[in-house]
Amino acid sequence: EDALDGRDPIADRQVAWLTGLLGSEPEVASPPEISVEVMRGARSWLGGLIDPAEGRSVRLCLQLSEPLEGVLDATPEQIEKASWPLGFHLLVTDDPPTIIDAAQIWADGGGGRLASVLGPEESAGDLLLGELARAQRIWPRLQDALEDIDPTELELGTAEAHAFLQDVRPILQEAGVEVLAPSWWGQATSRIGVRLSIEPHGESDKAPGMGLSSLVDYAWEISIGDESVGLEELRRLAEQGVPLIRIGDRWVEIRKEDFEKANSFLEKHPGGASTLGEVLRLAAGGEDEGGPQITGIRTSGWVQELLGDERETTEDCVRPIEVPKAFKGTLRPYQERGLAWLAFLDRFGLGGCLADDMGLGKTIQMIALLQHERATAEGRVIRPTLLVCPMSVAGNWRRELERFSPELKVHIQHGPQRPVGEAFATRADECDVVVTTYALVSRDRTWIESVEWERVVLDEAQHVKNPPTKQATAIRSLKSRHRVALTGTPVENRLTELWSIMEFCLPGFLGPQAEFRRRYAIPIERHRDELRGERLKQLVGPFVLRRLKTDEGVADDLPPLVENRQHVPLTPEQARLYDTVVQDMLRQVDEATGMRRRGLVLSGLVRLKQICNHPAHFLKETDIAPKTGERLSQRSGKSARLVEILEEVLAGDDRALVFTQFRQMGHLLATILRQEFDMEPLFLHGGTPQGRRDQMIERFQSGDSSPIFLLSLKAGGVGVNLTSANHVIHYDRWWNPAVENQATDRAFRIGQTRTVNVHKMITSGTLEERIDQMIEQKTDLARRIIGTGESWLTELDSDRLRDVLSLRETSLEDESA
Known part of the structure; x- marks a missing residue:
């Protein structure tokens, strides 16, 4: 109570609610403009306190039905007094669910299906009454029904039915009660909105060819569903205060605020001549300006040919x-x-x-x-x-x-x-x-x-x-x-x-x-x-x-795309280098702030990726000619596995693209391939002259070259057709999936006739594995937050950064193997 001293319950709905709970009066004092919100909040809070009986095979079901009689051509007074039956049922959560009426429950216990799911000590009638009593704690109006010996339904007036649908139904549903509403409830067609009409300006029906600058005539009209309604008629309906009325063969909701929005919107936008672009922007943003919902667009002439109408798309x-x-x-x-x-x-x-x-x-x-x-x-x-x-x-x-x-x-x-x-x-x-x-x-x-x-x-x-x-x-x-x-x-x-x-x-x-x-x-x-x-x-x-390869009728004859991750261990040399760089990096990062900290993290990440690629890459070794009996590929878990993959590629008379984001690593891989396979691979990178580049592509496509093509990710990852390859190897990972996919699609595109195998190389237990897991688990988050590159990692705190970068037990290859 001390926390409420000096605070005005009229100005703050939370203070009003707490004052009512703690005070001696049986009501909550609040001004009219927030009383409905206080009531909804209170009911929602109560609903949260009541066990929703999750996992139960039988639940309470309430079904509100439209009035059956006396509504055709009825006056507003008659509509207001119309009777809306709220039926009581039990729902058995089968697939599909089974609904048993209360009348059947009181007549014969609900039949065999209910008997099979209820215990021997529990009757269907007792269950129904118990569930109604539980729901009555949220909505006291049910108390009237509980005074009957065998209740089957509750009659509501039109205003009560509207309040039930708008305010009570969501809370009951949260508490585990199934509430069935009429099919029109919640649909755009059951609310007041505005419809936009666009037609060519002037007498000519020929498209002017001026794009969004083309002049058009536009007008707005108030609509309820498909029916146009005059402003005065709508004003009359709104002033009668009946929340649900019958127009034609459907029920619609009339809210005073909807009328006020529509009226204000029409005063601001009376229509006339404007450019097509302005009218389309207005149609898209009308609701953002506090306007009513826009229920549709009617078009004619060349505008209809361009935009279609409500039943057509542009395509x-x-x-x-x-x-x-x-x-x-x-x-x-x-x-x-x-x-x-x-x-x-x-x-x-x-x-x-x-x-x-x-x-x-x-x-x-x-x-x-x-x-x-x-x-x-x-x-x-x-x-x-x-x-x-x-x-x-x-x-x-x-x-x-x-x-x-x-x-x-x-x-x-x-x-x-x-x-x-x-x-x-x-x-x-x-x-x-x-x-x-x-x-x-x-x-x-x-x-x-x-x-x-x-x-x-x-x-x-x-x-x-x-x-x-x-x-x-x-x-x-x-x-x-x-x-x-x-x-x-x-x-x-x-x-x-x-x-x-x-x-x-x-x-x-x-x-x-x-x-x-x-x-x-x-x-x-x-x-x-x-x-x-x-x-x-x-x-x-x-x-x-936009069409995708997976769309029906687009690239039905494309062969399969098979992706696999090649998890490889670090060699002992790589593990020592990796651990040294991580410890040094974390020590410096702990002592730095701002731009310097971000710079340290980014430079450290590059060094770690180089170590995962090959020790010679990180150490910037220029004399990498292998000594007698030494295999350069065996100093790195990645390059050792790459050689094994390429052995299978060559044995099958296949062709492969190998992508790396580092030019130095590309030269290192070329040296490894010369030693392992006695071949001169093609290598395309950012420094390759255009003429030489075109020649390489033509030679590879024609088969008049080495079957292995090394490419830097940025220079060779876009705009080239390399369908003679049926293997794509991403030697080091780029953390934007779209960039990798673009590179893969050099081979997986129209003209490809063989299954394309994509190999993504990941060093186990390292930074590479952790970020790959993050991308897989939260692909959408990666697209929105990771961005192009590793800059997002610079924002992690030191503990999170340590967890991402530190070696796991799986990182080191088994030396005894």
Whole structure:
């Protein structure tokens, strides 16, 4: 009681509740605006005190039914007095459950099914009465029924039925009571909302081709379910104070606050002419501004063709188109649909993101689009397309364009001899496609901006996921009629990456980044807000097309992908080095703070990963030529196991890709392979010149090279087709699963005919094993928090860091073996 002294129960509902409990009066004093909330909180608290009888095979079941008579064409007064029967039952938790009416229980004990689950000393009637008494402690209204000898139901008025559904039902359910409500309860169609109507502006029904800047006429109308309701009629219904009314053939809930929201919303947004983008943003964010729920969108003319209506998706509206006759190849059915979707957006002047899974042929779908627009130009001048990609895939684009569309004129804008200034503009005007790199867009921005582009295409569009960079700013400044993003990973870690890609495709569509974070990213990522997630999906849905290899009808002929983890021990040399580095690192970390601490952790992690790879990698040994009789591979558990795997690969006449994130480790592996197999493996890394890179890929694909291809993860993990390999080995782990998956998909993609075996090498008992376990147990958390790399580890406290890094007993190989 001392804690309540001086505190106002009128201003604080918790103080009001405690004052009522501790005081002598049999009521809780609280103002009207919080009394309902106090009551709900109290009932919920009571429900938590009552044993929900979990595990019992028989439970109480209450079923509220609609009035059966006197409601058709009834007046509000008659509706208010209508009788809602609340039936009593027992539910046997079979599969499916069995419901036994109270009337049957009083007539014959409920039949054999109840007798088989009740004990010999317990009758069905006693159980029903006991369960009703337990529920009555939560909802005293049941006391009236308990005064009957054999109660079967309780009659409720309309206002009582509404209060039961809204306030009592959730608490009873928490206490283990099954409560069945009418099917319409809780559905959007049983509440007041608003419906948006969008139609073309002006008399022309032809798509203006101006994208989200196209003018449309829009209007809002109040709706209850599918029925439009006039404002005055709704005002009249709300003022009558009947919470449930009958409209047509359904019951709907009339809340005064719903009417006030709808009325206020219509006053702020009377409708009229606006851009399509503004109207779509308003539809997506209306509820966030305190507006009513938006129950649907009606469209007509070209707007309906673009957005569909309430029964269609955008994909349903896309008309099939003929594959260009000039295309030198065959498109699969899903690729034909992708081409039609791209052409569909082009026709309306809209950008889009083709986000098909890696290896599903985004490149050839884009090439077919370039041919389609030229085949259907009908005299219109088609400007060149600028294609921006990582340097590592520029050669692949050139080869694919030459293969599938030899008639298109292609210019690769790269190298010290590339044209600049007016020479570049002249060259671009002579071409159909100009291919350049992300780095050069920023460097050559002045003259790239001077060209009027038909379209700007970003391949591996995740490169613009960091909005403030010069590179992203330069790319967004380019002027073009259309914009297309190609990426297999539209969201790797955070929703702001999706915002960045959509800001390129459809500038301004998702609003400023700060507003996007407030409205979508924070509620979805932090609070798992499913409603916001669904709303964002609906908003971007028409402009993002994503198909996965596992989708039905996409890549049904792809062979299986088999993943396995190769857990390997440390050698004694590795274990000594590992333990020394951990102890030294933890000692320094304990004495450091802030940025210095984070820097120490990150540098220590790199050293530990190098030790797990090979002692020579950590020690930076330059003279690694093995001594007579010494096998370099045997100094590391990983390299020893790698040799065993590759022996099986070679024996089966297979081919393998070996990925490592360290160039030095790649050179070390090349030396090991020369010693073990007397072969010269290919090794592609960031320093490999483009010409040499293309030559390596062609040789490996044709079979005219070593069957083992070493690649650095960043240089060889994206944009190359290496389907002649049927083994993928991740020698060291990258903690972002999307990066590893991209590397795997160099082999597991369209064109692969053999089962692809993926080997992920993990050193037992070390940092590698612990982080792999974390990723497996909480994949979604890893995507959201781990990010790209190991920076998240720097935030762990010293005890947690010690637990993650320290050696486990399984880390050391058995020397006696």
